Amino acid sequence: MSVDQVSTPSRVAEPDEGITLEELALASRNHAMPLEAMRYDVTPPGLHYVLTHYDIPMLDPATWRLTVRGLVDRPISVDLETLKAMPRHTSRVTLECAGNGRAHLTPRPVSQPWLTGAVGTADWTGVRLVDLLEDAGIARGAVDVVFSGADHGLDRGTEDDYRRALGVADATSEEILVAYEMNGQPLPPQHGFPVRLVVPGWYGMAHVKWLCDIEVVDHAFEGFQNAVAYRIKRNAEDADDPGTPVTRIEPRALLVPPGFPDFMSRTRVVRPGTHLLEGRAWSGWGVVRRVEVSTDDGHTWVDADLEPAPDRHAWQRFTCPWEATDGQHYLRVRAHDASGRVQGDEPAWTTGGFANNADEAVRVVVMEEPPR
Amino acid sequence: MSVDQVSTPSRVAEPDEGITLEELALASRNHAMPLEAMRYDVTPPGLHYVLTHYDIPMLDPATWRLTVRGLVDRPISVDLETLKAMPRHTSRVTLECAGNGRAHLTPRPVSQPWLTGAVGTADWTGVRLVDLLEDAGIARGAVDVVFSGADHGLDRGTEDDYRRALGVADATSEEILVAYEMNGQPLPPQHGFPVRLVVPGWYGMAHVKWLCDIEVVDHAFEGFQNAVAYRIKRNAEDADDPGTPVTRIEPRALLVPPGFPDFMSRTRVVRPGTHLLEGRAWSGWGVVRRVEVSTDDGHTWVDADLEPAPDRHAWQRFTCPWEATDGQHYLRVRAHDASGRVQGDEPAWTTGGFANNADEAVRVVVMEEPPR
Structure with missing residues (x-):
């Protein structure tokens, strides 16, 4: 079997094509926030929207490590207890999927078919990413910081771990958290247990779940989720258009x-x-x-x-x-x-x-x- | 406006009719358990399947009361603290929606379009329903016990609170819990906070959430969810067939x-x-x-x-x-x-x-x- 028989290119739905069984399978495993839950300042557990690209990995917190490596002066490998012993910060953050509203489009891009509920607000607690990066010491020539999750799969023919990068200037914002608690409890599995990234103000694709590795690199990261998947392109006919990156949440x-x-x-x-x-x-x-x-x-x-x-x-x-x-x-x-x-x-x-x-x-x- | 313009009869999908936006709206707010979560003996919070007929009500535990009334010797009205002071029981129960597998049917009944993940397993803690019923004293002539939730809405032209009945023999089983904890925590809103019924072995429609009232009656309950909605009928052409009740979970x-x-x-x-x-x-x-x-x-x-x-x-x-x-x-x-x-x-x-x-x-x- 070849990858092409398993994982096909993106497409838009035909006119009048109803939601397909494949879209339904995504809509069944991922879920929106029922809009009546906007009565709560903080979204209760299980009501916050969830989007998982591949499967939810089952990680053992006793053996989990976070590495910080690449273009740094002092590479780091920390366990969960060490991370929790670092200075602790909590932020209330509204998180929204970049694809929220997709199923209302004509023609409809065939993917997770969100209506408008792919949102939620939580109190996230963890360490500041910039504290970790300063401990490691970003070396000269750094361009991007690449975050890797433990989730693994195929998408449009590309097999990879879930990986996303931020430019060094964005990555060193004091707002970004390496979070291990959601609403005062350990992260639920579907929200990245034991540790995830939280990038306030950005759409969900930036908030890498099941975070395992942070690599500082000397070039613009060209991984699938940055260079192919999350791009704004207005013209479906122009295959050569690289588009522009999806970044912050629109009002x-x-x-x-x-x-x-x-x-x-x-x-x-x-x-x-x-x-x-x-x-x-x-x-x-x-x-x-x-x-x-x-x-x-x-x-x-x-x-x-x-x-x-x-x-x-x-x-x-x-x-x-x-x-x-x-x-x-x-x-x-x-x-x-x-x-x-x-x-x-x-x-x-x-x-x-x-x-x-x-x-x-x-x-x-x-x-x-x-x-x- | 009349009810008919808002709430229409049930129907089956046309041949080759894709999933509709109405079905998608249900699939987005309700959610299945991602099947990789079967790795856990007990389903972690937020991964257990959820089906809400109307909206999730936001109840105040300080003012919530459970009444037991009707054909009883001593009507009861208890608050949450009183309920928690009663003998406490915990059971591990697998719960499945009666509509699990619906979207695989041809023709497809148009409703919540479950594939196969509408299931989950939790440790439910609460008081035995039979203890409450014995405190109240079921009087002679009792036939059904009617459970009412705080959720309210329309379905196929009928406006009602969510209400389901069990026969007296079923309702007095020692297995049934009036539960206030799920996996050792207060119930999440979407699972019935502050209190729900748990009827082990039965499909989900029997496990009334946001439970507020229990009424013992001298006749077979003819409410919508028992007499109309949850019925097994094999022949769509026979409008007069009352069908048989949906009860226990098939293997x-x-x-x-x-x-x-x-x-x-x-x-x-x-x-x-x-x-x-x-x-x-x-x-x-x-x-x-x-x-x-x-x-x-x-x-x-x-x-x-x-x-x-x-x-x-x-x-x-x-x-x-x-x-x-x-x-x-x-x-x-x-x-x-x-x-x-x-x-x-x-x-x-x-x-x-x-x-x-x-x-x-x-x-x-x-x-x-x-x-x-």
């Missing part, structure tokens, strides 16, 4: 779905009267400065009451009163961040389905309570 | 997928040589007595080494050595239980897609390691 606001759902359609049902709409907004490019709410499918907008961020990279709560009248309504919200970015109403199509932060309509039907 | 064995995956196809890649296949098997009708393994798509079978159950209703581990040779192979496993039930290779079609425990082929490609 997004989402509502806690009001009322209660219909099981199958997830249409929301609300009683007539005054409701306090609530939701969360975030951006990796700057704090959110303004959230607008429309209860008439985008014809008119009002500003929501926006709370400040509890941490630089944590989502912000917003609320907005709504007088719900009988009938069908489409609710929309959109975030503006400090960098000047704002959500639009049209998806920005890319070949990989990345960074689609178009605002989305929530269908709500206002109905009286049925007679009992 | 099933599943493999930990060997080797490593291709991201998109989830095809397994294995190196040539000797591998120890492993998996888990369970049944709600009796312990598993035998697991067979086929490495040639069901042409020939050998018996796996089967471990005893650690608890009457917990899955059992099995292993089987395999000499993997170059090329493509389809692996199958099937369980036999103490009741004489055995998995077949053809799905038993039902209108709701329940209890499909047909064995499934796992595609494995055996390839040498690529040159580096």
Whole structure:
């Protein structure tokens, strides 16, 4: 057997092609955050979104080691206890998958078919990456820092461990954590046990899970996840376009779905009267400065009451009163961040389905309570 | 607006109709257990399958009460502290959704589109339901015991809280727990915080989450989840067939997928040589007595080494050595239980897609390691 018979090139779905069994298999093992969980400041265990490229590896914390090597003065190999004895830092960080919103695109890039729930917020605790890098001493000529996870697999014909690099300037930010706790507990297996990278403000692909090795190199890393997979390309016809790298999280606001759902359609049902709409907004490019709410499918907008961020990279709560009248309504919200970015109403199509932060309509039907 | 415009009847998919966006929305919020998690005796938090009919309610444990009322001598209303002061019991229980395997059916009933991972095993701790019922004193003439959760929604035109009943004989089994801990921790929100029912051996629909009320009644309960939703019906054309109730878990064995995956196809890649296949098997009708393994798509079978159950209703581990040779192979496993039930290779079609425990082929490609 050759690799080509197992692992095929990327493609976009045919017009009117429903979600395939392969996409469903990914949607079944990975999972979004049910949007009602945005009621919590910190996402409870098991509700935070999860995306695993290959399998979840089962690592033994007693034998796990993290190495720091390559273009460094003093190569390091630390065990978990040694890591935990280093200065400890905690940050509240909102993490979102770069593919969030992919399944709303036309045509649909065939991959993990996220709707809009691939997000979550956790308190991550660990050591600062920069402390480890300073212990090792980055040598002259360093260009990239390559992070390797213990997960291994095939993707579009390339067999590799999961590996991602950051440039030296990004990698030495004081914000980045080598984390061993999530919400005050050891990392769950699916979030990288025993240790993962947390790169606040960046999409999830940068937060390497099951972290085992950090290598400083003297060139731009050309591994699959950096050079092929996570690239913004607008033109599917141009095979030679290298695209640009996927990096920070675009602004997004989402509502806690009001009322209660219909099981199958997830249409929301609300009683007539005054409701306090609530939701969360975030951006990796700057704090959110303004959230607008429309209860008439985008014809008119009002500003929501926006709370400040509890941490630089944590989502912000917003609320907005709504007088719900009988009938069908489409609710929309959109975030503006400090960098000047704002959500639009049209998806920005890319070949990989990345960074689609178009605002989305929530269908709500206002109905009286049925007679009992 | 009328309910009919929001909540439509059940249907089966058209031939060649891909998974719909509505099914995908369910598959994104609910999630299966990634099958590599069968390596763990007890499923770690966040990996156990989850199915929520409506929304996950956010309950305040300080004000939560459980009432036991109806045809009882001494109605009860207990808070969480009182419940925790009662005699405490822990059971290891494998829980499976009745719809596991639904998306493999042809035609496909349109609902939560499970493949085969809607399963998990946890240590549940709480009080025995029978202790509560004895405190209340079941009166003469009792027929059913109705359990109500705090989750509320619409399904096929019916608006209701999630409610399920057990007959008095089933409900007074010493095995049933009113559980407030999962794996030694308070229940996560999505598993029923603060309190849920655990009915060992039964499919998940019986294990009412966010339990608030228990009512003993003098008649067969005719609520939606018992009388309409969870029924075994073989003939979609016969609208008058009431069907039979979905109750206990049919036997099933599943493999930990060997080797490593291709991201998109989830095809397994294995190196040539000797591998120890492993998996888990369970049944709600009796312990598993035998697991067979086929490495040639069901042409020939050998018996796996089967471990005893650690608890009457917990899955059992099995292993089987395999000499993997170059090329493509389809692996199958099937369980036999103490009741004489055995998995077949053809799905038993039902209108709701329940209890499909047909064995499934796992595609494995055996390839040498690529040159580096």
